[in-house]
Amino acid sequence: MRPVLPCPRPFWLLIASALGLxxxxxxxxxxxxxxxxxxxxxxxWCARAGLVLILAADLGWLAALAKCARDWTPPARFWASVLVxxxxxxxxxxxxxxxxxxxxxxxxxxxxxxPDTPFERAFDFLFWVVTIGAxxxxxxxxxxxxxxxSKYFKRRLA
Numbered sequence: 001m002r003p004v005l006p007c008p009r010p011f012w013l014l015i016a017s018a019l020g021l022x023x024x025x026x027x028x029x030x031x032x033x034x035x036x037x038x039x040x041x042x043x044x045w046c047a048r049a050g051l052v053l054i055l056a057a058d059l060g061w062l063a064a065l066a067k068c069a070r071d072w073t074p075p076a077r078f079w080a081s082v083l084v085x086x087x088x089x090x091x092x093x094x095x096x097x098x099x100x101x102x103x104x105x106x107x108x109x110x111x112x113x114x115p116d117t118p119f120e121r122a123f124d125f126l127f128w129v130v131t132i133g134a135x136x137x138x139x140x141x142x143x144x145x146x147x148x149x150s151k152y153f154k155r156r157l158a
Contacts, residue, residue, distance in 0.1 A: 011068045014064040014067065015060075015064050018056075018058075018060030018061045018064060021053050021056050021057035022058075024053055025052070025053025025054035025056070025057060027050070028047075029046075029053075029054065029125070030050070030118075030122050031046050031050075032045065032049070032050060065080060065081070065084065074144075077144065078141060078145060081141040081144060082137075084137050085137035085138045085140075088130055089138075095123065095127045095130060096127060099120070099124075
């Protein structure tokens with residue numbers, strides 16, 4: 001007997017392509033980071049293309065979640081968005097732990113102040129991208145919870 005996936009195959013392809021876009025966008029942004037020595041027009045366009053690819057990956061994840069959750073019940077949609085928000089929040093904590101705990105990037109914050117390296121700036125950028133994604137999902141989950149509760153209380157009062 002063949003196992004049944006909770007979502008159709010195009011959903012998993014959309015998730016895989018969004019993850020690929022995220023990795024490609026981050027590498028492209030890192031290569032084109034204007035903080036590297038000898039900035040050029042190529043590097044600026046590469047950095048901008050990396051940001052666009054990361055945005056496309058975020059939109060791909062949202063589209064994949066919306067496509068998969070189309071036939072779900074409202075509480076299942078709510079818990080799916082909460083799960084994604086928790087995972088993004090944990091990923092942000094892991095990035096901070098790697099940045100300051102393992103790789104000791106915070107050493108340049110002590111006198112004499114040294115500028116951050118491009119690798120440090122890349123970690124900060126990745127942290128902010130993940131944190132903003134978590135914030136969007138947490139905000140959506142809170143608004144959806146308010147919507148579900150208002151519908152519940154309307155039915156109870158009617």
